Amino acid sequence: MTSSDPATPAGAEDLPKSFSVHAVTGLPEFHHGDDLVGHLPALEDRDIVVVTSKVISKIEGRLVAVGDGEEERQRAREDAITGQTVAVVAQRGPTRIVRNQLGLTMAAAGIDASNVPNGVIALLPEDPDASARRLRAAIRRRLSRDVAVIITDTVGRPWREGLVDIAIGVAGITPLRDLRGTLDTHGHPLAVTALAQADEIASASELVRGKVGSVPVAVVRGIPWQDGEVAASSLIRGGETDMFSLGTRDVVPATASGAGAGIAAPQQIEAALAAVPEVDGVSTSYAAATIAVHSRIDSFETGVYVGKLLVALRAEGLIGSVASRDPVQIETTVAAAYQGRPVP
Amino acid sequence: MTSSDPATPAGAEDLPKSFSVHAVTGLPEFHHGDDLVGHLPALEDRDIVVVTSKVISKIEGRLVAVGDGEEERQRAREDAITGQTVAVVAQRGPTRIVRNQLGLTMAAAGIDASNVPNGVIALLPEDPDASARRLRAAIRRRLSRDVAVIITDTVGRPWREGLVDIAIGVAGITPLRDLRGTLDTHGHPLAVTALAQADEIASASELVRGKVGSVPVAVVRGIPWQDGEVAASSLIRGGETDMFSLGTRDVVPATASGAGAGIAAPQQIEAALAAVPEVDGVSTSYAAATIAVHSRIDSFETGVYVGKLLVALRAEGLIGSVASRDPVQIETTVAAAYQGRPVP
Numbered sequence: 001m002t003s004s005d006p007a008t009p010a011g012a013e014d015l016p017k018s019f020s021v022h023a024v025t026g027l028p029e030f031h032h033g034d035d036l037v038g039h040l041p042a043l044e045d046r047d048i049v050v051v052t053s054k055v056i057s058k059i060e061g062r063l064v065a066v067g068d069g070e071e072e073r074q075r076a077r078e079d080a081i082t083g084q085t086v087a088v089v090a091q092r093g094p095t096r097i098v099r100n101q102l103g104l105t106m107a108a109a110g111i112d113a114s115n116v117p118n119g120v121i122a123l124l125p126e127d128p129d130a131s132a133r134r135l136r137a138a139i140r141r142r143l144s145r146d147v148a149v150i151i152t153d154t155v156g157r158p159w160r161e162g163l164v165d166i167a168i169g170v171a172g173i174t175p176l177r178d179l180r181g182t183l184d185t186h187g188h189p190l191a192v193t194a195l196a197q198a199d200e201i202a203s204a205s206e207l208v209r210g211k212v213g214s215v216p217v218a219v220v221r222g223i224p225w226q227d228g229e230v231a232a233s234s235l236i237r238g239g240e241t242d243m244f245s246l247g248t249r250d251v252v253p254a255t256a257s258g259a260g261a262g263i264a265a266p267q268q269i270e271a272a273l274a275a276v277p278e279v280d281g282v283s284t285s286y287a288a289a290t291i292a293v294h295s296r297i298d299s300f301e302t303g304v305y306v307g308k309l310l311v312a313l314r315a316e317g318l319i320g321s322v323a324s325r326d327p328v329q330i331e332t333t334v335a336a337a338y339q340g341r342p343v344p
Numbered sequence: 345m346t347s348s349d350p351a352t353p354a355g356a357e358d359l360p361k362s363f364s365v366h367a368v369t370g371l372p373e374f375h376h377g378d379d380l381v382g383h384l385p386a387l388e389d390r391d392i393v394v395v396t397s398k399v400i401s402k403i404e405g406r407l408v409a410v411g412d413g414e415e416e417r418q419r420a421r422e423d424a425i426t427g428q429t430v431a432v433v434a435q436r437g438p439t440r441i442v443r444n445q446l447g448l449t450m451a452a453a454g455i456d457a458s459n460v461p462n463g464v465i466a467l468l469p470e471d472p473d474a475s476a477r478r479l480r481a482a483i484r485r486r487l488s489r490d491v492a493v494i495i496t497d498t499v500g501r502p503w504r505e506g507l508v509d510i511a512i513g514v515a516g517i518t519p520l521r522d523l524r525g526t527l528d529t530h531g532h533p534l535a536v537t538a539l540a541q542a543d544e545i546a547s548a549s550e551l552v553r554g555k556v557g558s559v560p561v562a563v564v565r566g567i568p569w570q571d572g573e574v575a576a577s578s579l580i581r582g583g584e585t586d587m588f589s590l591g592t593r594d595v596v597p598a599t600a601s602g603a604g605a606g607i608a609a610p611q612q613i614e615a616a617l618a619a620v621p622e623v624d625g626v627s628t629s630y631a632a633a634t635i636a637v638h639s640r641i642d643s644f645e646t647g648v649y650v651g652k653l654l655v656a657l658r659a660e661g662l663i664g665s666v667a668s669r670d671p672v673q674i675e676t677t678v679a680a681a682y683q684g685r686p687v688p
Contacts, residue, residue, distance in 0.1 A: 013554040013555065013556050015367065015551070015552055015553075015554045015559065016367070016551070016552055017366070017367050017369065017552070018364055018365060018366040018367065018552060019364065019365055019551065019552065020362055020363065020364040020365075021362060021363055021364075021365075021548070022361070022362040023359065023360070023361050023362065025361065029529075090587040090588070092584075092587055097587065099503075104503075105502075105503040113532060114528045114530075114532050114537070115528045115529065115530060115532070116530060116532075117530055118530065118531075154537075154539075157501065157540075157581075158449075158502055158581070158586070158587065158588040159443075159448075159449040159580065159581050159582075159586060159588065160510065160540060160543065160579050160580070160581055161520065161538070161540065161578065161579045161580070161581050161585075162519070162520045162538045162539055162540025162541075162543065162579060163537065163538065163539055163540060164539070164540050164543055164544055164547070165544070166504065175506070176505065176506045179555050179556070182555075182556060183556075184458045184459045184555075184556050185373075185459065185556060185558050186458075186459060186460060186461055186462065187462075188457060188458050188459070188460075193458075193498075193507065193555045194505070194506050194507065195498075195506055195507055195508070195550065195555060196501075196504060196505065196506025196507060196508050197506075197551065199504065199506065199508055199547070200508055200509070200547040200548065200550055200551055201551065203508070203543070203544040203547040203548060204365070204544065204547060204548035204551065206539065206544055207359070207360070207363065207541065207544055207545065207548065207567055208359055208360055208361070208362065208363065209359075210357040210359045211357065211523050211526075211528075211537045211539060212357050212523070212526060212527070212528050212529060214529050215359065223551055234505065235504050235505045235506060236503065236504070236505070237501075237502070237503050237504055237505050238503075240436075241505075242502070242503060243434040243436055243441065243502065243591040243592060243593065243594075244434070244502040244503065244588050244591055244592055245592045246592040247587040247588055247592075248587060248588055248589045248590040248591075248592075248595055248659045249587065249615065249619055249656075249659045249660065250587075251592055251595050251596075251655070251659065252595075252619045252620055252621075252652050252655050252656040252659065253619050253620075253621065255621060255652065256621030271593065275593055275596045275597050276596055276597075277596075277597065277599060277600030298643065299642065299643040299644040299647065300643040300644065300646060300647040300650075300669065300672075301647060302644060302647060303643065303644040303645060303646060303647015303648040303649075303650070303651060304647040304648075304650050304651040304654070304666070305647075305651060306644075306647065306648050306651060307647060307648040307649060307650060307651020307652040307653075307654075307655075308596050308599065308651040308652070308654065308655055309651075310648070310651075310652065311595070311596050311651070311652055311655045312593075312596040315592045315593045315595065315596065316593065322648070325644065328644075
């Protein structure tokens, strides 16, 4: 559908009357270089094969050796989390919600010490979309079956208890079922209705795979899917659309972290200035990466304003520092609380 | 399992080998007082009946009349959102993520103008868990079937594109499959593995129900469930475990909003003080709801510190205001940026 088409009429969704989800049981413990395709059950064309990222990690050798004992294991896990972390989003006690190198925001960067043998912990696959494409191609080549592949991981949610599975890699199936422009049965446009069908299928498959580790593969049969080349990484929300790039309680501490790298964009500075509640007697202007705060109020009150402004800058991904005092000049750079990596 | 039991051995999960999800098609448009049970297809004992909240809202008369025309419709929708809002979590342009009266955090408070007739918009059911229990009881009474019921709504996610369905009401089935204390197949404890199975089933059912509105009911068959009386509202994460009670960019603006109500708890004040980066020459103490900032640095720098502290207080759900200047004394109360409602 192009943007000039009339809205798709109601009923245009290609939905199944029913579908089924099947556990693939009896699989062996997998190791680096093992053959998953050879262990799959009979598949049908248009099946969706759903595989945990843990099995892919084992087959791809994404395991890190750790010492014996639960304590050493946990310390190695903490180190691995730090290594995979691109940005700490929120931290509260021992819980670290981070954005990892795949762009996924999850607790512990997706590093997992369960369902792996003693002496190792598992990193996520290096490129789960590529892993999914390889598995799909191997199934086509060796089993002559046209299937879609979804690779899953388990995540928490900010406002919901309990974990669910999501799709971190896909091949074949388009991750979003996009209904924007479609009319409902009453003729109203569905304004923002793009369904994350790959995540929903991942969640459905978890219900037969479970978490104790003996069922890492499921087959979903009966869901119509369009061939596509859109990666699961397209489901990652970032930039302007990420309203939760830092936790509520992490914005202020983040003002202390890291040096800046790169130049602040005007829209970031404008957003930060707009966020700070107005104070009578204070006006601001900016040129390039320098904000001038013109104040006719006393130094303390000006400082309160500047303190809030420094936090608002951090919320926009900027580091601000006070460079001069009359008028107050704040120099901004793009934040690099990203373990040394500049924001793209 | 009691807390003194040894960990459950691997394989203790009661997982199905397979399950199926069936669309219930051919349903009529429902109105206030209509009978849903009479329209259900043949059910089996231990089925899970999954129903959109929209249909429940229609049957329970949770519709608000609005004027003609898309513009008036949208304005009435905005008013309804405001009416259902307990706390604005994040706002960016026209998008409002709010916590609604049910405790659910979602865009637009769950108010929906799609899939309803002209002239009305739909509020969420007043108590979706109670609606689920009533429907379950009616099915048992009139159809003599022992089923679980899940009532769904569609939500976005902070770091994921696309929408998914979640469970906002349940009856019969326990919303969390709690594996804490269980061992994986390698003998490692599954530390934080409680699966939100009700949300996963809601997501699975969306794949046959779709979004254009003609299939509001699905039947899920083959998933073993334990009878329980735990409500879907138990899936709502709040209080200390909610790290995202405000959006990253919304913490600073929130310092300007609302009067306080209630008294700050010591742990909230301590958390706020701990969040502000340390400054040489500044120390703090507090008694009851008054924080004293003892500063040996100049007024401007003290002000910067206090500005950050006021934001950190807001991140903890507190409103701070400067009550005296030598030493700086900040009086705190619990925030009431909750449309006039005190925080419980």
